[in-house]
Amino acid sequence: MAKKSTPFEVADALHSVAIHLLRRLRVQDLASGIGPAKLSALSVLVFARHPLSLAALADAEQVKNPTMSRLVAAMERDDLVSITASSEDARAMEIRPTKKGERLLLAGKERRVNSLAKVLQDLGESELSQLEQSIGLLRNVIRRL
């Protein structure tokens, strides 16, 4: 049986693990030819399955509007997203991934996640489902953060 740990200790360990996990995965991001911030924003757009406003996208990515504004502008220049004015509100934009953006995201994501998936394949089925449950827990934790 595992030693009983305090929430502080678990938080500390979790923080450390998250840092080091991403640090390793960062290497794979390079092959996408697009930065991690753009890749992540593009991912939100692709999986949203409907257009998002700039503010909504900034919110989802936990960055400020000017930061997302710049990312979206760059992605539009690269033909990864298309921008149209909202029909109801001329101030607002509707941002969608282009076909090219969608293709790039899926390919990039595959490359990125594959190196992690390869290691996860060595885990047993029960370990994998345990990880999955923990991920579910963490999503709630993050929401309350």
Place this chain on the structure above:
Amino acid sequence: MAKKSTPFEVADALHSVAIHLLRRLRVQDLASGIGPAKLSALSVLVFARHPLSLAALADAEQVKNPTMSRLVAAMERDDLVSITASSEDARAMEIRPTKKGERLLLAGKERRVNSLAKVLQDLGESELSQLEQSIGLLRNVIRRL
């Protein structure tokens, strides 16, 4: 019962959760008055319990020498680390945290981790120990990455 997921799906979810977790915790880092890269490097120095060379520190942090060189120079200016030449090799440096650096790290870490710990307190004991087991799994995964 949870739907059976592929390693790829779990890897993807894990990647996403790690990103968003750190994004939330980043807010707390601000109170340290020191950037996350420096905080993390300082953490390595403090917990190493012996001096490290620049290359060793860069390696531990998974960054290139010039990047670490700049971080270390800034930390020395702020009196967070002390730098001495190695007695055996005049090219190499020995980097240690100062008292001030150690204090700042521990205080910063506490602040940083506390916001996460606060949310984790609302989890049940079984959920907490489940998280803990997953963290153990992940440490092995990261090592193999």
Place this chain on the structure above:
DNA sequence: TCTAATAGTTAGCAATGCTAACTATTGCAA
């Protein structure tokens, strides 16, 4: 109607990452 709120942009700064090219030592081999 006019004013306050909202959506987004622009400008300018800071932190952190990189590569290329440099200096200074070290160590090995001729």
Place this chain on the structure above:
DNA sequence: TTGCAATAGTTAGCATTGCTAACTATTAGA
């Protein structure tokens, strides 16, 4: 022993991504 290649670190210059402050344009409401 000398001289060259390898090693440790720095400097310069650039890209990305984050921020705040200050701006424009549109909308909505008093």
